[in-house]
Amino acid sequence: xxxxxxxxxxxxxxGSTERAVSALLSAGMSRSDIxxxxxxxxxxxxxxEKVRMPWLVFAGAVLGGIGGFLLASxxxxxxxxxxxxxxxxxxxxxxxxxxxxAMLGAILTTSVVFLLTARLPARNRLPxxxxxxxxxxxxxxxxxxxxxxxxxxxxxxGIGEIRP
Amino acid sequence: MSHRWGMAxxxxxxxxxxxxVIACQAExxxxxxxxxxxxxxxxxxxxxxxRYYESEFPNPRVKFRPVLCQQCDNAPCEPVxxxxxxxxxxxxxxxxxxxxxxxxxxxxxxxxxTVRTFNFFxxxxxxxxxxQLNPDVSVRPVGVMEKCTFCxxxxxxxxxxxxxxxxxxxxxxxxxxxxxxxxxxxxxxxDLSDPDSEVSRLARSPRGSMLLGELGTKPKITYxxxxxxxxxxx
Amino acid sequence: xxxxxxxxxxxxxxPVIQTPRRAIPAMVGLALLVLVGFxxxxxxxxxxxxxxxxxxxxxxxxxxxxxxxxxxxxxxGTLISAILRLSNANWRRPITRCAEVITVFALLIGAMFxxxxxxxxxxxxxxxxxxxxxxxxxxxxxxxxxxxxxxxTYLIGSLIFLMLPIIPDCALxxxxxxxxxxxxYAVLCLGWRGTQKQWRQLEAAMHIMAxxxxxxAVSVHSIVSWDFxxxxxxMWHSTIFAPxxxxxxxxxxIAALIIAMVFLRSxxxxxxxxxxxxxxxxxxxxxxxxxxxxxxxxxxxxxxxYGNSKSEIDVLWLTVRGPYRHLFWVMVFCNFxxxxxxxxxxxxxxxxxxxxxxxxxxxxxxxERYLIIVPSLSRKFLPYxxxxxxxxxxxxTITGATFCTMALLYLLFSKxxxxxxxxxxxxxxxx
Numbered sequence: 092x093x094x095x096x097x098x099x100x101x102x103x104x105x106g107s108t109e110r111a112v113s114a115l116l117s118a119g120m121s122r123s124d125i126x127x128x129x130x131x132x133x134x135x136x137x138x139x140e141k142v143r144m145p146w147l148v149f150a151g152a153v154l155g156g157i158g159g160f161l162l163a164s165x166x167x168x169x170x171x172x173x174x175x176x177x178x179x180x181x182x183x184x185x186x187x188x189x190x191x192x193a194m195l196g197a198i199l200t201t202s203v204v205f206l207l208t209a210r211l212p213a214r215n216r217l218p219x220x221x222x223x224x225x226x227x228x229x230x231x232x233x234x235x236x237x238x239x240x241x242x243x244x245x246x247x248x249g250i251g252e253i254r255p
Numbered sequence: 256m257s258h259r260w261g262m263a264x265x266x267x268x269x270x271x272x273x274x275x276v277i278a279c280q281a282e283x284x285x286x287x288x289x290x291x292x293x294x295x296x297x298x299x300x301x302x303x304x305x306r307y308y309e310s311e312f313p314n315p316r317v318k319f320r321p322v323l324c325q326q327c328d329n330a331p332c333e334p335v336x337x338x339x340x341x342x343x344x345x346x347x348x349x350x351x352x353x354x355x356x357x358x359x360x361x362x363x364x365x366x367x368x369t370v371r372t373f374n375f376f377x378x379x380x381x382x383x384x385x386x387q388l389n390p391d392v393s394v395r396p397v398g399v400m401e402k403c404t405f406c407x408x409x410x411x412x413x414x415x416x417x418x419x420x421x422x423x424x425x426x427x428x429x430x431x432x433x434x435x436x437x438x439x440x441x442x443x444x445x446d447l448s449d450p451d452s453e454v455s456r457l458a459r460s461p462r463g464s465m466l467l468g469e470l471g472t473k474p475k476i477t478y479x480x481x482x483x484x485x486x487x488x489x
Numbered sequence: 490x491x492x493x494x495x496x497x498x499x500x501x502x503x504p505v506i507q508t509p510r511r512a513i514p515a516m517v518g519l520a521l522l523v524l525v526g527f528x529x530x531x532x533x534x535x536x537x538x539x540x541x542x543x544x545x546x547x548x549x550x551x552x553x554x555x556x557x558x559x560x561x562x563x564x565x566g567t568l569i570s571a572i573l574r575l576s577n578a579n580w581r582r583p584i585t586r587c588a589e590v591i592t593v594f595a596l597l598i599g600a601m602f603x604x605x606x607x608x609x610x611x612x613x614x615x616x617x618x619x620x621x622x623x624x625x626x627x628x629x630x631x632x633x634x635x636x637x638x639x640x641x642t643y644l645i646g647s648l649i650f651l652m653l654p655i656i657p658d659c660a661l662x663x664x665x666x667x668x669x670x671x672x673x674y675a676v677l678c679l680g681w682r683g684t685q686k687q688w689r690q691l692e693a694a695m696h697i698m699a700x701x702x703x704x705x706a707v708s709v710h711s712i713v714s715w716d717f718x719x720x721x722x723x724m725w726h727s728t729i730f731a732p733x734x735x736x737x738x739x740x741x742x743i744a745a746l747i748i749a750m751v752f753l754r755s756x757x758x759x760x761x762x763x764x765x766x767x768x769x770x771x772x773x774x775x776x777x778x779x780x781x782x783x784x785x786x787x788x789x790x791x792x793x794x795y796g797n798s799k800s801e802i803d804v805l806w807l808t809v810r811g812p813y814r815h816l817f818w819v820m821v822f823c824n825f826x827x828x829x830x831x832x833x834x835x836x837x838x839x840x841x842x843x844x845x846x847x848x849x850x851x852x853x854x855x856x857e858r859y860l861i862i863v864p865s866l867s868r869k870f871l872p873y874x875x876x877x878x879x880x881x882x883x884x885x886t887i888t889g890a891t892f893c894t895m896a897l898l899y900l901l902f903s904k905x906x907x908x909x910x911x912x913x914x915x916x917x918x919x920x
Binding site for chain 3: 337364365368377
């Protein structure tokens with residue numbers, strides 16, 4: 092994917108974002124191809140994204156928990172040392188280690204899944220415009236097929252500055 | 256045969272002479288901490304004589320109680336050590352592995368008898384006193400917890416000697432330094448798993464009681480309080 | 490006065506873009522004090538732990554007090570930030586990052602103290618499970634091991650919880666700065682663009698982290714309390730310790746947050762963001778925690794007094810009537826008597842009022858940790874093992890240096906990253 096293939100428009104007025112999105116839709120682009128870049132989350136565009144995170148996090152917690160339990164109990168059995176009249180494998184205390192490592196597993200899974208799905212660290216196929224930080228919204232297509240390119244630029248012309 | 260080392264202390268015989276304290280210090284290379292550290296509550300005696308007065312002069316009714324590591328079966332000091340420096344041996348002793356100790360001092364807090372002592376500094380023996388150090392016992396560096404081991408070096412030496420001579424351990428061997436030095440023979444040491452040993456006999460005595468036994472630590476030292484002439488245990 | 494998004498951005502990025510003039514001497518001064526504390530620690534490592542005031546039987550003193558205190562302070566961030574995020578309270582927006590930062594730095598400082606208090610700190614790595622030639626693993630029955638895992642999990646969790654919302658603000662800084670600073674933030678923001686997909690994943694991750702971090706925080710201070718409760722020491726061996734400590738932690742954490750916010754307000758000119766409304770709400774939270782704290786103290790001491798067990802009653806009277814009574818009553822005044830009217834009466838619940846109450850609470854909670862640890866150890870079971878404790882200059886110096894460390898880290902952070910979350914405030918405008 093070539094970043095130069097992208098077509099974007101910088102929308103400054105309220106409402107122009109919606110016009111840009113409809114313009115792209117009417118040009119034949121699918122909803123999932125349209126990229127909306129903003130400095131704050133825009134709920135009406137963000138809601139369509141799917142999030143599989145909770146299940147993966149749960150799986151991470153289970154893995155972490157199993158790891159914790161094995162760490163505590165297997166090492167206790169491998170070099171059995173009696174302390175304080177307690178059994179060699181103490182399930183109550185192993186439970187605490189299990190819990191902590193389960194939570195650690197969930198936490199690490201959350202961050203890894205986030206980085207992967209948000210495609211961070213990014214290889215920057217998307218444009219970066221400082222004006223987005225001033226509150227403007229950039230709407231466009233990451234890679235426009237050459238045939239439709241001029242059509243799209245035509246439709247977006249009135250809405251704001253075209254990028255690139 | 257697996258042993259279970261225990262002790263009985265006959266408080267009727269204890270005169271509070273303190274020979275056991277000196278003998279232990281000599282045998283186990285226990286550092287003398289000096290006057291300043293003593294004032295700061297940093298004495299390192301592995302066994303101490305607790306002296307109690309029951310009433311005033313002219314009849315103060317002094318009582319002595321030697322307190323040393325009780326080698327508890329349910330030792331509270333053992334599970335709390337993060338590095339297994341404090342653990343329970345197969346012969347029922349509470350072992351202290353100096354090399355594993357990183358000095359958290361958790362065991363010292365957990366011990367209800369406060370028999371554990373800590374090396375706050377590197378111990379120093381002014382020359383030529385370092386010549387008196389017992390070569391069978393390691394010298395502990397700064398940051399390491401230590402306590403009475405029932406003279407485990409003597410126990411091990413007796414066991415090795417007995418197995419080399421292809422025999423069982425005899426009554427009276429091994430003998431920790433405190434037991435050996437006790438003139439009135441108030442301290443009795445032996446194998447609790449042998450029902451005929453003197454220590455087992457004394458442990459079964461109706462006079463016998465455990466120090467802080469109500470805490471559930473299951474100590475292995477039985478104290479036999481003194482009997483006065485009218486038959487009362489006072 | 491409602492600000493526009495641009496004004497918000499300008500105000501909040503200003504401390505990062507320009508350095509206030511007094512910041513440099515402040516940083517240098519604090520750094521020097523931290524260095525003094527560090528030297529005291531090195532002196533202790535070189536000479537031996539005996540230069541501290543600990544003895545037999547009081548084997549734990551100032552260092553463990555500080556450990557529990559700082560880990561307690563670290564409960565500010567998560568519980569404010571996480572709970573307020575989950576309940577969608579809008580007034581949280583300016584304070585979440587301040588709170589999360591306190592957590593991370595307080596944890597870092599608190600986690601230093603187990604190292605500082607060890608007799609042989611160069612062997613501290615033995616608490617980590619790693620295969621070695623002795624075949625020996627750490628003892629998972631020991632609460633210190635639970636501490637190791639819990640604090641590490643909490644530290645990693647709160648770091649991630651802090652860093653996730655910083656990413657879009659780093660992107661903001663990348664766009665508003667130039668030269669090497671812009672490149673620095675470009676690296677830090679990991680190439681964040683702000684596509685809706687990224688926003689969605691970020692918000693999902695933050696939501697899940699907020700849910701996860703709360704049970705972790707609760708477990709951390711429960712485990713710290715079990716360092717004490719798992720021993721038979723009189724007045725330590727109490728089942729109420731876990732919730733008692735967690736409540737105390739949240740209590741001291743909120744107070745620390747309020748103090749930090751007051752300093753940030755004045756030094757970074759954030760008066761309109763960290764405004765009276767925030768302090769009013771935090772003050773009410775602090776009031777609730779003060780009442781909860783009183784409840785737990787009462788419940789614990791009532792049970793002890795009623796049970797009348799010899800060694801426990803001795804420790805109780807030692808604290809309430811004996812040599813520790815001055816500290817005890819100062820603590821009660823600082824934690825309840827003074828904060829209660831300041832926080833309960835609306836007229837007094839101003840920024841100054843909550844600040845005063847918070848300072849009292851921080852002092853009172855430090856004393857509370859000290860009174861939990863030292864009197865019990867000084868009066869265990871056998872009279873020949875009773876003792877006293879007096880801190881030495883080494884312990885006092887290191888304690889003071891940790892407060893300076895916290896201030897210094899906070900100052901450095903406020904220079905690097907906007908201390909109020911810009912994108913969250915801007916997003917809040919849209920709602």
